[in-house]
Amino acid sequence: MSYLRIIWIYFRLGILSELEYRANFFVQLLESLLGLAVALGGLAVVFNHTDTLGGWLPEHLLVLVGIHIHVGGIINMVISPSMQRFMEDVRKGTLDFTIIKPADSQLLVSVQRVEIWKLVDVVLGLVVMVVGMVRLRAAIGWGETAVFLLAMFCGAAIVYSFYLILSTFSFWFVKVENILVIFQSMYQAGRWPVGIYPDWLRFTLTFLVPIAFAVTVPAEGLTGQLTPQTLWLAVGIAAMMLISSRTFWKIGIKYYSGASA
Amino acid sequence: MSAIHIHQLQKIYKIHEREAGLGAAVRSLVKRKTRDVRAVDGICFDVAPGEIVGFLGPNGAGKTTTLKMLSGLLHPTGGEVDVLGHTPWQRDKEFLRQITLVMGQRNQLVWDIPAIDSYELHRVIYHIPLDEYQCTLDELVDLLDLKPLIHKPVRNLSLGERMKCEIAGALLHRPQVLFLDEPTIGLDVTAQRRIREFVAEYNRRHKATVLLTSHYMADVEALCQRVIVIHHGKLLFDGDLADLMRRFSAYKTIVVDLAPGATAGRGAGALRPYGEVVNYTDGQAALRVAKKEAAAITSRLLADFPIHDLTIQDPPIEEVIEQVFNAG
Numbered sequence: 121m122s123y124l125r126i127i128w129i130y131f132r133l134g135i136l137s138e139l140e141y142r143a144n145f146f147v148q149l150l151e152s153l154l155g156l157a158v159a160l161g162g163l164a165v166v167f168n169h170t171d172t173l174g175g176w177l178p179e180h181l182l183v184l185v186g187i188h189i190h191v192g193g194i195i196n197m198v199i200s201p202s203m204q205r206f207m208e209d210v211r212k213g214t215l216d217f218t219i220i221k222p223a224d225s226q227l228l229v230s231v232q233r234v235e236i237w238k239l240v241d242v243v244l245g246l247v248v249m250v251v252g253m254v255r256l257r258a259a260i261g262w263g264e265t266a267v268f269l270l271a272m273f274c275g276a277a278i279v280y281s282f283y284l285i286l287s288t289f290s291f292w293f294v295k296v297e298n299i300l301v302i303f304q305s306m307y308q309a310g311r312w313p314v315g316i317y318p319d320w321l322r323f324t325l326t327f328l329v330p331i332a333f334a335v336t337v338p339a340e341g342l343t344g345q346l347t348p349q350t351l352w353l354a355v356g357i358a359a360m361m362l363i364s365s366r367t368f369w370k371i372g373i374k375y376y377s378g379a380s381a
Numbered sequence: 382m383s384a385i386h387i388h389q390l391q392k393i394y395k396i397h398e399r400e401a402g403l404g405a406a407v408r409s410l411v412k413r414k415t416r417d418v419r420a421v422d423g424i425c426f427d428v429a430p431g432e433i434v435g436f437l438g439p440n441g442a443g444k445t446t447t448l449k450m451l452s453g454l455l456h457p458t459g460g461e462v463d464v465l466g467h468t469p470w471q472r473d474k475e476f477l478r479q480i481t482l483v484m485g486q487r488n489q490l491v492w493d494i495p496a497i498d499s500y501e502l503h504r505v506i507y508h509i510p511l512d513e514y515q516c517t518l519d520e521l522v523d524l525l526d527l528k529p530l531i532h533k534p535v536r537n538l539s540l541g542e543r544m545k546c547e548i549a550g551a552l553l554h555r556p557q558v559l560f561l562d563e564p565t566i567g568l569d570v571t572a573q574r575r576i577r578e579f580v581a582e583y584n585r586r587h588k589a590t591v592l593l594t595s596h597y598m599a600d601v602e603a604l605c606q607r608v609i610v611i612h613h614g615k616l617l618f619d620g621d622l623a624d625l626m627r628r629f630s631a632y633k634t635i636v637v638d639l640a641p642g643a644t645a646g647r648g649a650g651a652l653r654p655y656g657e658v659v660n661y662t663d664g665q666a667a668l669r670v671a672k673k674e675a676a677a678i679t680s681r682l683l684a685d686f687p688i689h690d691l692t693i694q695d696p697p698i699e700e701v702i703e704q705v706f707n708a709g
Contacts, residue, residue, distance in 0.1 A: 122508065129505045137493040140534060216454050217489040222477035223506045377470060378392070378456045 126223060127231050134234025148237035152189075152244050159185045159311060174316040175345075181313070182252030184339040188311050190245025191275065191334050195307070197238035198231055199280055200300065203287040205233040207297055210290045210376075219373070226369050230284065253342065264344060271341040271351060274358035275334035281361035282330055284369060291372040303329060310335040333357065384465060384558055384590040385428040385451060391459035392421040392446050392614075420446040422614035423460070430557075431588040433580070435595070435605030435622070439706055443614040444594045448560045451592070452482045464558060478507060481556040485563035488547050490535045496546040497531040500553055507554040514553065521549040524579055541572030548576065552583070559583075561593045565600055577603045598698040612706050622698075629704045630696050633675040637682060638690035639664045655682055 138144060163185065167178045176184070206229045209215040218228050253260065286299045306324075310331035314322050326332040333354050340346035398416050399409040421443040428434050438444050449455040450462055453469035453476065462469055467476035490499045504514045522528055525545045530538060538546065548564065561580070565573040577600055584591055595601055601608060601622065608625060610618040618625055635656065641664065644651035649661035655678050656668035670678050675693055682688065695701075 122505070125505050126502075129502050133491055133494060133498060133502060136498050137491060140493045212487070214487050214489065216449070216482065216484070217487070219454055219472070220452055220477060220480075220482055221506050222474035222508075228506075374456075377454055378394075378458075 123224075123227060126227060130231045131234050131236070134236040138236045145237050145240075148240050152240045155241075156185075156189065156244060156248065159189070162311070174313055176313055176315075177256075179252050179256040180339070180343045180345075182255065183249050183342055184252075184313060184335065185311060186245050186247070186249030186252055187272075187339050187342075188245070188335045189241050189248060191272075191279070191338075192307060193238050193241025193243075193245055194276065195279060195283075196235065197242065198234055199283050200304075201233040201235045202230055203283050203300065204297065206287055207290045207295075211294055215376070219377070225373060226284070226366065230280070249342070256343065260342070264342060267346060267351060268338055268341040271333075271338040271346065271354060274354040275338055277358040278330045278354070278361050279334045281358075281365035284365040285361075288365070288368050288372040291376050307331055313339070330357070330361075382430070383427040383463075384430040384432070385426075385592065386463040387427075387447075387451070387461065388425045389460035390421055390424045390447065390450065390457055390462055391419070392443070392450060392455060393458040394418045394420055419614050421450070421457075421611075424611060424614070424616050426609055426616065426619055428590055428592065430590055431584070432607065433584055433591040433593065433604050435601040435608040436592055436611070437594070437601065437608055437702060438611040442611050444611065445562055446614075447611070448482070448562055448592065448594065452480055452560050453477065454482075478554055479556055480558045480560065481551045481554070482560045483548055483551045483562065483564050485544065485566035488535075488543065490543070490547060490550060492536050493534055495532045495534055496527075496550060499535070500531075500550055503550055503553050509554055517553055517555055518549075521552060524582060525549055525575070541568045541575075544568060544572070544576065545579075548579070555587065557587075557589055559589055559591045559593075561591060561595075563594055563596065565595060565597055573597060573600065574603075580604055598702070602698060610702065610705050617705055617708070625705070626695060626698065626701055629708065630701045631672060631704060632669050632696060633672050634659070634694045634696060635668045635670060635675065635679060635682070636692045636694060637666050637668070637686070637688055639666065640687035640689055643686045643688070651686075 163178060163181055166173060171177075173181065206215070209218065218232070219225050221228060283300070283303070286296065286303070289299065290296045306329040309317070309321070309325060314325045314332040314336045317325065322332070337346065337350060337354050341351070394417070395415045396418050397409070398414045399405045424443075424447065436444050436447070446455065450457050451464055451469055453472045456470045465476065465479055467473060469476065490496050500518065503509075504511075509517070522531065525548065527545060527549055530542050530546055531549075535543060535546065544564065552559075559580075564580075565576050568576070580591060580593070581604055583589060591604075593600065593604060605622060607620065608618070608622050609616065610625070618629075637652075643664070649658045649666065652658050652661070652666055652668060656670035658666060659669050660667040668678070668682075679691065679693065683691065
């Protein structure tokens with residue numbers, strides 16, 4: 121309960137901070153719409169030449185694009201800014217203020233900065249997703265919805281843990297911002313279903329930089345293409361990632377306070 | 382029962398070392414030479430509940446390292462540390478709720494929004510009940526004169542105003558032990574005095590234990606009866622500030638106001654035989670003399686010159702502290 125209150129209060133601070141700079145809202149709106157236009161343009165070009173792409177219909181890909189924008193919005197709204205702030209705090213020593221608080225430091229670090237205008241992407245992604253589903257005229261039952269939500273949750277957990285693990289390295293190396301840039305650029309590749317990529321890239325996007333689980337897998341869940349094996353794999357990896365990122369975080373904190381030296 | 386107890390406290394950092402030049406830099410990627418730095422080396426002291434103690438030492442003496450070990454941020458390499466019956470580095474929530482750390486050079490309020498909104502975060506994290514929060518906030522607003530400040534975005538505040546807001550934010554959970562690391566650094570004299578008065582008042586009202594570091598001796602003089610001096614990680618002095626002054630001030634300054642014509646035109650030269658003339662203007666002179674000779678020289682001066690006024694002053698506390706460091 122108190123975790124939710126802490127998350128809410130950070131959202132509130134994010135809203136209040138951003139309201140100070142209203143122009144940002146319009147800039148973000150423009151950016152989001154441009155991003156959408158580019159994504160849709162890409163789809164249009166591809167489907168001028170073919171009817172399906174690796175077994176995906178245009179409507180399926182529309183759903184995928186929606187999820188890609190939606191998940192990217194969540195990452196850019198909370199996870200990425202919070203982790204960048206965390207690395208800055210390590211460098212400047214202000215992390216001390218976080219560690220000295222009587223609350224879980226991992227939670228505080230993970231939600232400490234909210235760039236609320238990215239909510240535009242979160243909403244826009246949902247809209248695109250719904251449009252795709254309507255055009256598919258697919259009857260979505262409770263089953264698909266549940267699978268989709270589970271897949272989304274696992275995807276979010278995997279991406280979050282991945283971010284946390286990368287950021288935790290800053291306890292040792294202080295400057296690791298560039299690692300996050302790698303993730304951002306790899307994320308662009310997630311706009312297409314990972315199945316269409318050559319094996320090595322598919323492997324990379326699934327296991328090394330786990331974008332497949334954040335975008336392709338939920339989209340498969342929604343469009344009824346998801347096999348139970350993949351779903352359970354996602355669940356397993358999500359659990360494993362959450363546990364290992366937490367463990368790694370604790371080791372990092374210990375190192376930071378000089379307990380392990 | 383002490384509020385703070387440390388015994389033989391030690392912190393050794395491992396520092397990576399390498400020689401200058403590209404070759405050495407590349408070699409150090411593979412094999413790193415390390416050197417031990419004893420930041421804190423066997424310090425012992427106790428602080429009673431409600432006491433304000435000045436924690437002094439030059440830069441790099443180990444003050445901040447000690448404060449960090451006391452507040453649970455750093456794990457000691459050796460020795461005992463106990464604050465309010467807790468072992469700080471275990472950082473249990475019960476302990477963290479009772480302490481606070483203010484660092485003058487770092488701030489934690491959110492830059493773009495008014496302080497009052499940041500306080501809200503503090504309230505949630507520390508589980509402060511709403512009525513208690515309101516009561517504490519009112520008191521802090523009153524004591525620090527924050528009314529016109531807390532509703533302005535923090536970025537629009539002056540350094541002094543911001544520090545006042547920072548301090549209020551750090552005290553919303555009514556901590557019993559305050560670690561103040563240079564809380565007045567960079568502030569103008571008025572703002573410094575304001576914060577000083579506040580700390581004294583807060584201590585008086587809530588019987589809070591305060592450990593304060595500052596480079597401004599005025600802070601220390603105004604707030605701390607007791608001072609602890611460390612240098613190179615070792616304790617040099619622990620006791621009354623007045624006692625420190627007595628023991629380490631080697632000289633006194635005699636300021637005399639001479640009657641016109643007292644020196645018969647010889648000016649400062651006439652006073653040289655009595656002591657070192659550090660200042661001479663318009664018949665007013667300041668003489669530096671050894672402490673034990675001060676009384677004798679004073680009576681000779683009074684006998685030899687027509688004098689309007691005479692005062693004997695202690696040297697500035699900064700100089701005395703420097704004396705302590707040199708002795709150590």
